[in-house]
Amino acid sequence: MKKQMILAAASLLAISACQKKGVATGDSNKTYRITGKINNMTTGKVFLDELGEQAFVPFDTAHINKDGTFVMEGTVAEPAIYKLGFENQEGIMLVVENKPIEITADSGKVAQSYTVKGSKDSELIQQLNTIMQGMQGNATTLNQQFQQASSEGNQAEMKRLQDQFMKMQQENQNQLKAFVKANPGSVVSVYTAGNILNLDEHFLFVDSMATAFKSTLPNSKYTKSLDARLAQMRGTALGSAAPDIKLPSPAGPEVALTSLRGKYVLIDFWASWCGPCRQENPNVVRMYNKYKDKGFEIFGVSLDQDRTKWLKAIENDKLTWPNVSDLKGWESSAATLYGITAIPQTVLLDKEGKIIAKNLRGAALEEKLASLLD
Numbered sequence: 001m002k003k004q005m006i007l008a009a010a011s012l013l014a015i016s017a018c019q020k021k022g023v024a025t026g027d028s029n030k031t032y033r034i035t036g037k038i039n040n041m042t043t044g045k046v047f048l049d050e051l052g053e054q055a056f057v058p059f060d061t062a063h064i065n066k067d068g069t070f071v072m073e074g075t076v077a078e079p080a081i082y083k084l085g086f087e088n089q090e091g092i093m094l095v096v097e098n099k100p101i102e103i104t105a106d107s108g109k110v111a112q113s114y115t116v117k118g119s120k121d122s123e124l125i126q127q128l129n130t131i132m133q134g135m136q137g138n139a140t141t142l143n144q145q146f147q148q149a150s151s152e153g154n155q156a157e158m159k160r161l162q163d164q165f166m167k168m169q170q171e172n173q174n175q176l177k178a179f180v181k182a183n184p185g186s187v188v189s190v191y192t193a194g195n196i197l198n199l200d201e202h203f204l205f206v207d208s209m210a211t212a213f214k215s216t217l218p219n220s221k222y223t224k225s226l227d228a229r230l231a232q233m234r235g236t237a238l239g240s241a242a243p244d245i246k247l248p249s250p251a252g253p254e255v256a257l258t259s260l261r262g263k264y265v266l267i268d269f270w271a272s273w274c275g276p277c278r279q280e281n282p283n284v285v286r287m288y289n290k291y292k293d294k295g296f297e298i299f300g301v302s303l304d305q306d307r308t309k310w311l312k313a314i315e316n317d318k319l320t321w322p323n324v325s326d327l328k329g330w331e332s333s334a335a336t337l338y339g340i341t342a343i344p345q346t347v348l349l350d351k352e353g354k355i356i357a358k359n360l361r362g363a364a365l366e367e368k369l370a371s372l373l374d
Contacts, residue, residue: 095121272313
């Protein structure tokens with residue numbers, strides 16, 4: 001693992017960018033009603049943003065009265081996750097559906113003081129965020145301790161903290177799984193299963209919950225989105241045979257992933273323009289040089305579009321293993337086939353071409369290769 005250990009826990013609150021897609025207009029058939037009272041707030045606006053696929057989308061606004069009250073009314077197609085935001089204040093998460101919701105909070109600490117009535121799902125979001133905030137707090141503390149040990153060159157303490165972090169991550173995932181399992185009829189659970197749990201590590205659990213969601217929430221957009229993601233992942237789940245990739249090499253001829261059978265193969269999805277990928281490359285090169293004569297190979301799949309930059313990065317980073325790319329960026333056929341939405345990402349195959357691990361980097365990659373090849 002590199003000297004800086006990045007510790008992070010996913011959270012609904014982490015999504016803050018907005019992509020404007022239009023604000024909802026009034027409707028005579030108003031079916032939801034959000035009423036609120038923010039103590040010690042006498043002016044301003046309140047904003048309701050819907051959680052889209054990658055960002056919150058502006059949905060509705062209302063003015064705050066002199067007594068701190070506000071009212072929002074409108075229609076929603078289905079229960080969905082929203083953020084209720086205030087000017088210069090931290091927002092709160094809600095599930096808006098066609099029923100009244102009551103919010104009370106104190107100005108200056110809305111997110112810490114709010115209560116919600118009328119929406120069980122909104123109460124569940126509050127529980128989930130409490131869980132996530134606890135996880136983030138623990139991760140921050142551990143990260144600070146790791147950085148201190150790193151600055152002192154205390155390798156033993158760094159290793160202890162790494163082990164503690166991995167154990168904490170597992171406990172966090174188990175806590176989230178328990179939350180999902182306890183609330184199979186909530187869109188909050190569907191969202192948690194599909195967007196906060198690690199799908200690669202907990203595929204079987206999430207897949208089983210998806211079956212339950214199809215019964216409890218068959219028409220929810222979250223259920224449909226999760227089902228679509230799982231359908232794509234089933235072909236690249238742990239234990240499955242890796243789909244073949246056959247793309248052009250720097251020299252021109254195509255190279256097939258299946259041509260490397262008989263070795264442990266790390267499929268490395270990267271790009272010349274990806275800073276974290278380039279930062280990780282020296283470690284990958286080190287692992288390659290250490291194990292290439294023991295039955296280890298790397299198959300580099302670049303999400304580049306510029307051939308010149310791709311070739312220059314291969315040369316500069318000394319990536320001497322087989323490299324391929326169709327130069328289509330995120331539209332790469334290999335990226336689509338493996339459901340790659342972020343890089344760097346790795347997929348480790350055994351000698352028969354079955355997937356045995358995903359997203360191994362740094363110390364995790366070194367430990368796995370040592371267990372297989374040393």
